[in-house]
Amino acid sequence: xxxxxxxxxxxxxxxxxxxxIQTRSVTYMPRPGxxxxxxxxxxxxxxxxxxxTNAVEQVMEAMHAPIYFExxxxxxxxxxxxxxxxxxxRKNKVCLKGGLKTPVGxxxxxxxxxxxxxxxLFASLVNCFNLPGLPTRHENVDIVVIRENTxxxxxxxxxxxxxxxxxSLKVITKFCSERIAKYAFExxxxxNRKKVTAVHKANxxxxxxxxxxxxxxxxxxKYPGITYNEIxxxxxxxxxxAKPEQFDVMVTPNLYGNLVANTAAGIxxxxxxMPGGNVGADHAVFEQGxxxxxxxxxxxxxxxxxxxVALLLSSAxxxxxxxxxxxxxxxxxxxxxxxxxxxCRTKDLGGQSTTQEVVDAVIAKLE
Amino acid sequence: xxxCDMEASLNLLNxxxGRMVITKFCSERIAKYAFExxxxxNRKKVTAVHKANxxxxxxxxxxxxxxxxxxKYPGITYNEIxxxxxxxxxxAKPEQFDVMVTPNLYGNLVANTAAGIxxxxxxMPGGNVGADHAVFEQGxxxxxxxxxxxxxxxxxxxVALLLSSAxxxxxxxxxxxxxxxxxxxxxxxxxxxCRTKDLGGQSTTQEVVDAVIAKLE
Numbered sequence: 408x409x410x411x412x413x414x415x416x417x418x419x420x421x422x423x424x425x426x427x428i429q430t431r432s433v434t435y436m437p438r439p440g441x442x443x444x445x446x447x448x449x450x451x452x453x454x455x456x457x458x459x460t461n462a463v464e465q466v467m468e469a470m471h472a473p474i475y476f477e478x479x480x481x482x483x484x485x486x487x488x489x490x491x492x493x494x495x496x497r498k499n500k501v502c503l504k505g506g507l508k509t510p511v512g513x514x515x516x517x518x519x520x521x522x523x524x525x526x527x528l529f530a531s532l533v534n535c536f537n538l539p540g541l542p543t544r545h546e547n548v549d550i551v552v553i554r555e556n557t558x559x560x561x562x563x564x565x566x567x568x569x570x571x572x573x574x575s576l577k578v579i580t581k582f583c584s585e586r587i588a589k590y591a592f593e594x595x596x597x598x599n600r601k602k603v604t605a606v607h608k609a610n611x612x613x614x615x616x617x618x619x620x621x622x623x624x625x626x627x628x629k630y631p632g633i634t635y636n637e638i639x640x641x642x643x644x645x646x647x648x649a650k651p652e653q654f655d656v657m658v659t660p661n662l663y664g665n666l667v668a669n670t671a672a673g674i675x676x677x678x679x680x681m682p683g684g685n686v687g688a689d690h691a692v693f694e695q696g697x698x699x700x701x702x703x704x705x706x707x708x709x710x711x712x713x714x715x716v717a718l719l720l721s722s723a724x725x726x727x728x729x730x731x732x733x734x735x736x737x738x739x740x741x742x743x744x745x746x747x748x749x750x751c752r753t754k755d756l757g758g759q760s761t762t763q764e765v766v767d768a769v770i771a772k773l774e
Numbered sequence: 775x776x777x778c779d780m781e782a783s784l785n786l787l788n789x790x791x792g793r794m795v796i797t798k799f800c801s802e803r804i805a806k807y808a809f810e811x812x813x814x815x816n817r818k819k820v821t822a823v824h825k826a827n828x829x830x831x832x833x834x835x836x837x838x839x840x841x842x843x844x845x846k847y848p849g850i851t852y853n854e855i856x857x858x859x860x861x862x863x864x865x866a867k868p869e870q871f872d873v874m875v876t877p878n879l880y881g882n883l884v885a886n887t888a889a890g891i892x893x894x895x896x897x898m899p900g901g902n903v904g905a906d907h908a909v910f911e912q913g914x915x916x917x918x919x920x921x922x923x924x925x926x927x928x929x930x931x932x933v934a935l936l937l938s939s940a941x942x943x944x945x946x947x948x949x950x951x952x953x954x955x956x957x958x959x960x961x962x963x964x965x966x967x968c969r970t971k972d973l974g975g976q977s978t979t980q981e982v983v984d985a986v987i988a989k990l991e
Contacts, residue, residue: 436941439803439905442810471849473813599950599991732949733816774816 448502449476454702455713456505462715483508506702533683533696535671540747554664555587584622591658602655672697679714682721741772801839808875819872889914896931899938958989
């Protein structure tokens with residue numbers, strides 16, 4: 408290993424900070440004052456981002472939800488997320504964002520990744536499930552992919568050793584592996600899930616993925632009521648497209664999680680409908696479940712045909728996170744009704760509607 | 775409403791005095807809680823129960839506070855009902871009521887009546903909440919600890935406290951566990967095989983508990 412890698416590694420270790428695990432919550436008998444409006448940072452983003460975040464704004468307005476948005480303009484080509492935006496997120500603790508487009512190559516790092524690292528949003532969660540009325544090749548799919556969000560192949564530690572030779576470091580630490588494993592098992596425990604599957608390639612990357620697996624196994628011992636198994640990532644991809652019903656909660660390192668989440672989203676109905684978010688000890692950023700960097704084609708933006716369902720369902724997750732379960736339920740019910748009726752669907756679901764038509768249909772179905 | 779224990783007993787005159795105190799502060803905060811509860815739980819209507827035609831100042835102050843808070847929630851219907859008419863309406867057409875906000879004594883009576891018509895105090899969940907703490911207990915009749923015979927034969931109905939503990943689980947932010955508990959209890963009730971005496975059955979408390987545990991997912 409070259410001397411530069413060592414310095415980079417030291418920097419990484421110094422920046423990790425201890426954090427405890429964020430839980431989701433529901434209130435039935437509210438505490439006095441629970442109904443006061445909460446501030447949420449809103450980042451419309453690039454491409455279809457403004458379209459779909461506007462959809463969320465409209466629906467929240469229609470529901471008179473106790474939240475108000477602080478909107479900030481951020482583009483993917485910026486070199487950093489502006490300081491005022493970071494401050495706003497740190498103050499509000501919760502953020503909703505559309506996608507930020509990451510330029511390929513060019514040395515500009517992804518702002519999506521930067522947000523996750525700076526706020527230490529170490530867990531990314533995508534819920535991939537069949538929506539009634541949206542038939543796919545497989546039924547009974549309900550997979551939650553929990554992905555380590557800060558290290559692994561996304562550590563950003565690349566350099567050119569000599570001209571023509573580039574080295575990229577994948578870093579796996581016990582600290583990060585342990586906390587993502589703890590989060591996955593705690594999620595399963597709190598949400599009555601029966602099985603956690605660790606996805607890895609430890610037959611090849613014996614030390615890196617081996618450390619990840621060790622951490623998962625240790626945490627699994629503390630949850631005897633939850634079944635734990637492991638699957639090699641290539642077999643996993645094949646099983647996902649052949650028999651996805653076998654999976655429940657899946658915990659993965661960074662890169663595999665990206666791929667597994669997108670695959671699972673695709674088989675269950677598409678990245679246009681799956682909700683998800685990123686959570687850390689102190690903050691949570693909600694966005695489209697999979698493919699946060701995919702901001703859609705220009706034609707979709709021009710014709711206003713982006714699918715707002717994913718972000719609407721993510722904003723329902725956000726409402727639960729903010730402890731407004733009744734509003735979350737209303738929103739989810741309305742969205743599911745619109746999907747199941749089948750009259751109002753955007754192009755990715757086989758229909759012809761525009762974003763606004765879907766939004767109007769959802770608002771009409773709100774109780 | 776504070777029931778002051780500043781009761782005076784003037785033995786010479788065979789007179790007992792009780793004082794009922796209503797304050798703007800307490801009326802306002804209970805009205806705020808009621809409307810906030812309705813807002814957060816997607817309830818459509820809040821009804822204030824009072825006797826302000828007789829107790830014009832005391833219950834009048836209560837009503838004023840409710841009306842002020844109601845203005846801040848234009849999406850929620852607000853109406854008022856005199857407590858005697860309310861009791862009659864409860865037994866005749868209870869479907870008309872949604873959330874009811876009441877001062878202390880009327881609340882005790884209205885809650886017990888409503889619990890009775892909906893199935894009995896043995897099954898209704900409830901609790902007490904303040905700014906910092908919450909105490910969960912059987913919804914109505916917390917002071918009613920049952921007859922000796924029920925205690926001896928272990929035939930008390932655990933459903934009310936089980937459902938209150940589900941509310942407690944939600945309060946503690948464990949919704950999935952709350953859902954499982956409520957589903958299991960509702961299934962046991964709906965099957966009808968395992969019911970205590972107050973619901974027309976013969977089971978003991980332990981039999982109901984075993985049935986609920988068996989139905990947990």
